[in-house]
Amino acid sequence: MTAAARWVGKEVVRKDAYEKARGLTKYASDMFPENLLWVATHRSKYPHARIKRIDVSKALKMPGVVAVFTHRDVPNNRYGVFVKDRPVLCDDRVRYIGDPIALVAAETKEDAESAVEEIEVDYEPLPVVTDPIEAMKDSSYPIHDGGNVSRRTRITFGDVSKGFSQSKAVVENEYRTSTQIHAFLETEAGISYIDEKGRITVVAGGQSPYRDQHEIVSTLNLPPEKVRVIIPQVGGAFGGKDDISVQIHLALVTWKTGRPARLVWDREESFLSGTKRHPSIVKMKTGASADGRLMANDVEIIYDTGAYVALGHAVLDVAIENCNGPYKIPNIDIKAWLVYTNNMVASAFRGFGAPQVIFAMEQQVDQLAKELGMDPVEFRLLNALRRGDVMVFGNRLETSVGIAKCLEAAKNTPLWSRQADFKAVKTYPWIKRGVGVAAAVKGYTIGALPDRGTISVELLLDGGIAVKGSFTEIGQGVVQSVSQIAAELFSVDIDKVEIVFADTDKTPDTSVTSASRQLFLAGNALKEAAKNMIKHVAQFIEKTYNIKVDNLRFENGYVVGRDFKISFSELANAMARSGVEREVSGTYEVPRVQPIPGSLEIPHLFYMFGVSLALVEVNTLTGAVSVPKLVSIADVGKVINPQTLTGQLEGAAAQGIGYALLEDPKIENGILKTTNLSTYLIPSIKDIPEIEVIPVEDAEESGPFGAKGIGEIGIISVAPAIANAIYDAVGVRPKSTPMTPEKIYWLLKNKC
Amino acid sequence: MRSLAYVDVLSPKTLEEALEILDENKGDIRVLAGGTDLILQLRKSTSFNGKLVNIFSLDQLRYIRLEGTNVKIGALTDFHTIAESPIIQKHAPFLADAARWIGSVQILNKASIGGNIVNASPAADSLPALYVLEATLTLQSKAAKRHLPISEFYKGYKKLDLRPNELLVEISFNSVKENQIGMFFKHGLRQGDAISVVNGAVLLEVTPGSHVVRDARIALGAVAPTVVRAKEAEAHLKGKKLDEKTMSEVSELVVTSISPIDDVRGSAVYRAEMCKNYVYMTLWKIAEVLRS
Numbered sequence A: 001m002t003a004a005a006r007w008v009g010k011e012v013v014r015k016d017a018y019e020k021a022r023g024l025t026k027y028a029s030d031m032f033p034e035n036l037l038w039v040a041t042h043r044s045k046y047p048h049a050r051i052k053r054i055d056v057s058k059a060l061k062m063p064g065v066v067a068v069f070t071h072r073d074v075p076n077n078r079y080g081v082f083v084k085d086r087p088v089l090c091d092d093r094v095r096y097i098g099d100p101i102a103l104v105a106a107e108t109k110e111d112a113e114s115a116v117e118e119i120e121v122d123y124e125p126l127p128v129v130t131d132p133i134e135a136m137k138d139s140s141y142p143i144h145d146g147g148n149v150s151r152r153t154r155i156t157f158g159d160v161s162k163g164f165s166q167s168k169a170v171v172e173n174e175y176r177t178s179t180q181i182h183a184f185l186e187t188e189a190g191i192s193y194i195d196e197k198g199r200i201t202v203v204a205g206g207q208s209p210y211r212d213q214h215e216i217v218s219t220l221n222l223p224p225e226k227v228r229v230i231i232p233q234v235g236g237a238f239g240g241k242d243d244i245s246v247q248i249h250l251a252l253v254t255w256k257t258g259r260p261a262r263l264v265w266d267r268e269e270s271f272l273s274g275t276k277r278h279p280s281i282v283k284m285k286t287g288a289s290a291d292g293r294l295m296a297n298d299v300e301i302i303y304d305t306g307a308y309v310a311l312g313h314a315v316l317d318v319a320i321e322n323c324n325g326p327y328k329i330p331n332i333d334i335k336a337w338l339v340y341t342n343n344m345v346a347s348a349f350r351g352f353g354a355p356q357v358i359f360a361m362e363q364q365v366d367q368l369a370k371e372l373g374m375d376p377v378e379f380r381l382l383n384a385l386r387r388g389d390v391m392v393f394g395n396r397l398e399t400s401v402g403i404a405k406c407l408e409a410a411k412n413t414p415l416w417s418r419q420a421d422f423k424a425v426k427t428y429p430w431i432k433r434g435v436g437v438a439a440a441v442k443g444y445t446i447g448a449l450p451d452r453g454t455i456s457v458e459l460l461l462d463g464g465i466a467v468k469g470s471f472t473e474i475g476q477g478v479v480q481s482v483s484q485i486a487a488e489l490f491s492v493d494i495d496k497v498e499i500v501f502a503d504t505d506k507t508p509d510t511s512v513t514s515a516s517r518q519l520f521l522a523g524n525a526l527k528e529a530a531k532n533m534i535k536h537v538a539q540f541i542e543k544t545y546n547i548k549v550d551n552l553r554f555e556n557g558y559v560v561g562r563d564f565k566i567s568f569s570e571l572a573n574a575m576a577r578s579g580v581e582r583e584v585s586g587t588y589e590v591p592r593v594q595p596i597p598g599s600l601e602i603p604h605l606f607y608m609f610g611v612s613l614a615l616v617e618v619n620t621l622t623g624a625v626s627v628p629k630l631v632s633i634a635d636v637g638k639v640i641n642p643q644t645l646t647g648q649l650e651g652a653a654a655q656g657i658g659y660a661l662l663e664d665p666k667i668e669n670g671i672l673k674t675t676n677l678s679t680y681l682i683p684s685i686k687d688i689p690e691i692e693v694i695p696v697e698d699a700e701e702s703g704p705f706g707a708k709g710i711g712e713i714g715i716i717s718v719a720p721a722i723a724n725a726i727y728d729a730v731g732v733r734p735k736s737t738p739m740t741p742e743k744i745y746w747l748l749k750n751k752c
Numbered sequence B: 001m002r003s004l005a006y007v008d009v010l011s012p013k014t015l016e017e018a019l020e021i022l023d024e025n026k027g028d029i030r031v032l033a034g035g036t037d038l039i040l041q042l043r044k045s046t047s048f049n050g051k052l053v054n055i056f057s058l059d060q061l062r063y064i065r066l067e068g069t070n071v072k073i074g075a076l077t078d079f080h081t082i083a084e085s086p087i088i089q090k091h092a093p094f095l096a097d098a099a100r101w102i103g104s105v106q107i108l109n110k111a112s113i114g115g116n117i118v119n120a121s122p123a124a125d126s127l128p129a130l131y132v133l134e135a136t137l138t139l140q141s142k143a144a145k146r147h148l149p150i151s152e153f154y155k156g157y158k159k160l161d162l163r164p165n166e167l168l169v170e171i172s173f174n175s176v177k178e179n180q181i182g183m184f185f186k187h188g189l190r191q192g193d194a195i196s197v198v199n200g201a202v203l204l205e206v207t208p209g210s211h212v213v214r215d216a217r218i219a220l221g222a223v224a225p226t227v228v229r230a231k232e233a234e235a236h237l238k239g240k241k242l243d244e245k246t247m248s249e250v251s252e253l254v255v256t257s258i259s260p261i262d263d264v265r266g267s268a269v270y271r272a273e274m275c276k277n278y279v280y281m282t283l284w285k286i287a288e289v290l291r292s
């Protein structure tokens, strides 16, 4: 980074802040193309059943109905990134309570909703499998051909029995975490139409326009050039829009009717049919030597993927990769299963498999420290990974490793260093206070899988630049960060940077906006594009003006060489006159590593780290836990924009508090009972404490201006930090999320 | 979810007009106040095919008055106004407190006390306070006006002594006296915008100086088909001081008055425990106030 950065690292107000605050931004759910058809979905009434007959004749005769679609209209009725196990519209079977069976397209919303009720489906109910342990048994009813274990793997390094024999303290526990629903402000939503070039165009909330396009063309059997996907500003995603939701259905309606269409899931549909965080069962036996060194970790991980795999195979890999925490452990034995059930579909959710296992591991670590009489932060520091170390999978960490810095920062935070003062505050005799800590690790980018992204930059005639990429603005602020990096690299004012994003017609493929990878990928690709632009401009100048050009650079809106200076607009106009291309692209590819045997994408080359500290108050007469203070510490490489960084970490902490304490989907025999925000409680503003964000800057040389990923790390250690704080306060360990008042109450009651 | 786009809504300009409409459309019409309960229910209902009479603009039903020692609240008064009212804060502070905890800002600004009462959820937050205040409801039809103690208004789960042509127009009660002290409690599953798992109110009258309890009223919500008074616990308190022993005994006794059920928000046994423990905590806090 240049010493005097003008834009990078600065708290520049987000360009979209003003229009969003004023309600001007158009999300997909705000779009109403003229002459549109309203689409409504007929969904399964059973969590598991054979479909014997689908009769749409009555629905077709209903007022306003233009068309009704079933599986018969879908040429290739299976999709999925890892396993093509998911029907676009169910044919032979339904496998969970929200499974879509038919679509109605009608002139009004009311017409579509009424007609959906008239679709008749004859079912033959099948045994409902909801418990993943049951599902794993050979005797359980197979939900898919090939049985209910979609993926199983075992990864061992060293010898755990030897590790345990060298251990002084060994703790063994089973942990469970429940489903978490993304509950974004904007539900899954989109519109579709035929664009001016005759292409079926889908405008919908998502995280990867090219992948959505691929799923559309492969199921509907259309040539890719016939389908265009645009992802406008999205009202929240958190991984929940990483999979297909409305996209194929919309494309189908517009393809078959030629008319624009609109499909917006209501909250209940979103709760039933949107993907979720995997519920988990994690068994861990962990040992540490007398001098406090972690010696062995024996782990069993069972993730319930629900009816379909979605991104489950990769989520399981992330669970395996992170279940040992950010520590050196010489002996590990990890067995993992991804299991089908008739529960709702699980897939990506901020943290992508890491929060469940870290909830387990970080409570193991606290118990070991306690047994050995060590301070929990010192114990973690002693075992923390450092740059150059060999990680559990035999991979050497050659990139930034900031966990020790994060732990040092935690140690120096008043909430930790003066915790006795915080705990001594007296309110009522039945209120007990405690402080807890937990650490986290997660890889960013997509590990040992191929991962590349392209960005292009166009010189505009008015002297500005347009930066184009398929990254998506899901509220996280990537557009702003990319603008700041572009302004820095091209040395122009930020107002001169125009960002064109997420349109398969206009932007090159920067791949998915997930895995905390997008700023890193887009930023690096942009650096390449800037270099290529220098070369391209140099060539043009040499040719046009017949002068030798070297040492070309961008400076305050000018291209500056040894003996000349030309403004961007002058240059762009000259290029336009000569018919020279003004757009140049750059590609960044994450260096490939070999996946270890038994894995898909382990290890990563790049990891992010974090630590959470929580102060809790437990009401021993009600079991209610509140969090008066939370400290979120994250190793972010270098900060690009302090405000968006704080936003990401505060948001992640709030979502982590919801996961830890509140979010309690009640599922009975495959049927969700908490189908709205009145029974599925996410945190209100009163549940969110003062959150102190401490960025730790351990620069990553491979990152744009030293930056690392940041989207996910903040949520991962929140739940275990709260669990450890509860133990500190009242001496009970819930070992499962959510840690609801009723759960804590009975634990306390049974303790005494 | 049902669309309500085709429902007929009549919007009278005066109370008299509203009563006239109700009289003409007996039974076929529902009253719409803030709509924070009704609209949700109608969206889910398959049976409703009637009209709505929208009383939301009848400002003559929005007031809080003190007449002598009598506090009168117009049925359309919203909970934000009740929470902020100097009259309520002074003469029934625990009702102001109950109001403050209803929903979120958006709900506070729309939800009316009349709607809360007539909707008759056993978990409605204004009810325990109104029960210990022994409030009177004024019900008016085109032809007549009648007054009813709040406890007689409820005949069972969502069963009301309310005729199809009647509106609830006013809620009134005596202001709390110098030697009375009351408190509201609410157990929700989160700290803001939560529906009560249990709620309640305690109102004690004590002998000045000695703090011996002269009269006790305890009302409990969400633990029976209607709000209930904990009669045995109340009786046990009379003539006693708020010491540790009395407080635990009284809180154990509340279970004789309740019949909680299991639902998504909590099990019956947990609700019973919360009832006991909240009564204990509330008595403890009252004792602390009395000491200071």
Ligand SMILES: Cc1cc2nc3c(=O)[nH]c(=O)nc-3n(C[C@H](O)[C@H](O)[C@H](O)COP(=O)(O)OP(=O)(O)OC[C@H]3O[C@@H](n4cnc5c(N)ncnc54)[C@H](O)[C@@H]3O)c2cc1C
Binding pocket: B030, B031, B032, B033, B034, B035, B036, B037, B038, B039, B075, B076, B101, B102, B103, B104, B107, B110, B111, B112, B113, B114, B115, B116, B117, B118, B119, B123, B124, B125, B126, B166, B167, B168, B169, B193, B194, B195, B196
């Ligand atoms: C997000 C949310 C949070 C909530 N939180 C709480 C909470 O914390 N605590 C709580 O107690 N409640 C809560 N509620 C419920 C609701 O807001 C209250 O019960 C509110 O007081 C209802 O008043 P309203 O004016 O909206 O009534 P409406 O919905 O208009 O009417 C409710 C019922 O009363 C009838 N009615 C209304 N006024 C009259 C009248 N004057 N005469 C005769 N009949 C009448 C209607 O016909 C209807 O049957 C919540 C609701 C929502 C949506």
